[in-house]
Amino acid sequence: MTELATTQPAATGSTAARAVGLSKIYGSGETAVRALDRVSVAFGGGEFTAVMGPSGSGKSTLMHCLAALDTASEGDVIVGDTSLVGLSDKALTALRRDRVGFVFQAFNLVPTLTARENITLPLAIAGRKPDQQWYDTVISAVGLGDRLDHKPSELSGGQQQRVACARALVSRPAIVLADEPTGNLDSAASGEVLGFLRRTVDEFHQTVIIVTHDPVAAAYTDRVVFLADGRVVDEMLRPTAAAVLEKVKVLSAREVAGTAAGG
């Protein structure tokens, strides 16, 4: 089983991040819940990956572990060439700041700061000046124009998520992780955000991983990794919305069957 669950990046070249035998257990004893069960998965540099699976499959936990927001119970997470095991809170925080970009489903921006200030916040916290060329590139890709000096409350949902993506990109991280970045958006706004992420992969060779429920969103990616019950159960390269939808149906049917059998 373990062999089967090990997946390799589709694109050739370096690995941007990987999980090795990663388990995450919440609670202890009788009530212990195994959110991730010996997951090994690698994400290649410059690859756009979607992580899918039913609720409770462990996809958000996997994202949080990759983003150094949560720590592994067993196994290891390697971002770039840094192993996260045993790192102090301070080192993990610095890693989040410098090597990881994260986009939440909602509430990504500090309400008191302007869009521009939000984008540069990780650099400002680190006390660094932005690489001007890269900064200009990101800013122009965001396409906010003169709304850059507005507060988040004055921006639309799609604009806010684009600003969040730009903030995730600004420090040139090893990986950009997005946890259902379009979950709160209508389809037009979703398209803006996903298109923006796609361009960062194509034009800037950025590694991007998103968690999504939406087959249409998954279709923007290069590869889909399917999770169920804390394990990697399947994957798909060069996905289309229809193929993903079909796969999801199959997986959930299997789960229903499994649950029925188990019950």
Next chain:
Amino acid sequence: MTLRNLLARKLRLTLSGFAIVLGVAFVAGSFIFTDALGGAFTGIIKGTTADAEVLPEGGGEFTGAGEDSRTIPASVEADLAGIPEVAVANGYNQVQGVYVIGADGELVGGDGPPGLAFNYTETEAITGDQIVTLLEGDLPSDESQVALDVGTADEAGYEIGDEVELVTPGPEPTMTATLSGLIQFGAEGGLVGASLTIFDDRAIQDLFFRGRDVYTGISLNAADGVSQQQLADAAQQVLPAGVEARTGDALAEENEDAIGEILGFINTFLLVFAAVAIVVGAFLIVNTFSILVAQRSRELALLRALGASRRQVNRAVLSEALVVALIGSTLGLGAGYLLAIGLRALFATFGLDLGAASLLVEQRTVLVSYAVGLVVTVVAAYLPARRASRVAPVTAMRDDVALPEASLRRRLVVGVLLSVAGVVLMVAGFAGSGRTGLVLIGGGMLAILLGVSLVSPVVGRPVVMLLGIGYRRAFSAVGTLATENALRNPRRTAATASALMIGLTLVALMSILGQSAKATTDAAIDETLTAQLVISNVIGTPFSTTIAEQVRDVEGVDSVAQFRQAFPEIDGSQSFVGAADPEQLARALDIPVAGGLTALTDGAVLATSAAADGQGLTVGDRVAMDFPVGEQEFTLAGTFPPSGAIPADYLITTDALEQAGIKAADSLIYITLAADADRSAVRAEIDVSIDDLPTVTLKDPAEFAQEQKEQIDQFLAIVYLLLALAVVIAVLGIVNTLALSVIERTREVGLLRAIGMQRRQLRRMVRLESVAIALLGALLGIVMGIAFGVVLQRAIAEQGLDVLAIPWIQLGVFVVVSGLVGVLAAILPARRAARMDVLTAIATE
């Protein structure tokens, strides 16, 4: 429902509850302490008063115009002993200003409490106890022996058989005697720090009454079945003219009233500060409830949507306040008791030693404490409650609920008007006198405080923005975030800063008035004092006139001016009256009196311009002073500007004072040297002659000014100490606001941590916001304090505060300290923010 809410918000309410505790504690502590003080003095008064007292007419008051010089012939004692109503008649002589010098050479009691001396009698006081009883050893049998009360002997480090050194107001400024025995005052010995020296009957007459066989009073104990009134009436029959017999109860009551007036003054003084603490506390309560209501506005709107009436919502918030108030007041009462113990210790260091005097919690204290706690809390919670009830039911469905807020413009107008009214009240208060003046000053302070805090949200924003520029430079992103956080809710920031501002406005105001008073003292002494040396008493108690005679004999001394003091009532209020020989005084001081000092004749009085203004007197008016011998009338011959060089509001001649029945004793001696005298040699020689007198010191004008300035500093220190409580409450307010803000911004904190903000940076962010609030409060407070200080000084310049001095460095220190206070206040909220789990914080709704 209410109770469940309370438990849920336990932590947040704890701090505002604490504000009530502190405020109530101040009120309760003031009452408990002054009650204890009153109890102790009542004990002394009753413990020294017999069934009836025979005294020179109008004499015998505890706090009279000055020490009575009149006496009663000793033969009267025998006459009284002869009447059947009298069981025992004991003539006694009482002398004030007899101090014991301890074995270490230090004066026992320090400054303040009286040093009393009398001869031993077996008189029983109205308390049923003998006034003094011999505990150990023997009573003094001649001039070479004395007995001391146990407490004094103990403190002085003397044992029976030791040689005791005494300072006396008699012809011999110092004397030595053998300690023959120890006595105890009353049943418990409570003397409030006073010292008792017992002399032999004959010796006290020889030492202090030029050997005349006289008494200052005769105590009568009634025969069985004779009432006080019968006793006094019977005694009156045999008394010579000018001597009267009064019942012990009447005399005690009169003295208690007099003491009560002074205690009332202390109580009012303390209560003014208690009121300040309560106003600051009220701010904290208003702010806490506002934030709680704002955070719960969705819940409250939901209640409204579910059909709760506005009144029900209102009541829900108010009953929460009520429970907090009840708990807070109860704890406050307990804390007040502890505070009273603290005050007792504080006053003991000034010599007002209550010893083990029990602190009683009177029913009145309990009632006032609960009333204050409940009323303040409920009123403070009413405003947020009213706003809460105005939340429209539909807002429950919305994401951002904004509570309706009153217009800032109205606040500004009301705030400015209140402040101006406050200044007017304070001006009136400083111009007035006694308790009324104090009440006016207090009322003025409160009006100013409320006024400026209403204005603070308007003036606060630019100040924080200015601070933000510095923050951005120094701390980049963290500084920006801190500034924005301080700005995002101007009312909350301002209300929190207001609490500190109030404290600092008063601190700054007092420091400016204090500094001005010191500068005025310097200027006045510099301008008016022409004498090169001054002898004065550290305690302010009069000393032997022999000292002046000794100084006169020192070679190189050109003239000596003796200055005496008395405190007769003028137009019903006790006044500072100085007495001197005009010719002597003219050589020591350069007082610009219209008509010159020579205008001061025995029937004339000079008044400071302030006193004359206050009493509405013009030259030629009659001034009646209430002396022991009766009312004495003087004609106002001129006025002079108040000066620290002459501590008096009125000036009469020495002869006039003696005729008024006040004992001859000096309180100041001005020494003018001959033109060719060697100043240091003369000084050294005078120093030698007063060397054995720890009660008096010789100083040059600068040192004389310094002595007065130290008194101002001491007063300021007490005021600062009392204002410190208001500052403590303000700090709690900052802690409270920050803690609530941190909770409110949980998700934001989580986000910042998620994108890589270190715990250290997060803590710094909270700390910087805290410092911004504190500095805002401090800066506004100091600016207000300066403004009010200048206005007040200008307004009362006539009353003798004619130099304005602003202690810039001290004010700067206050600002820096406030910044540090901000750092302190942030410790807990910052830790709380830093400890939040990132994922939980992010997931919070």
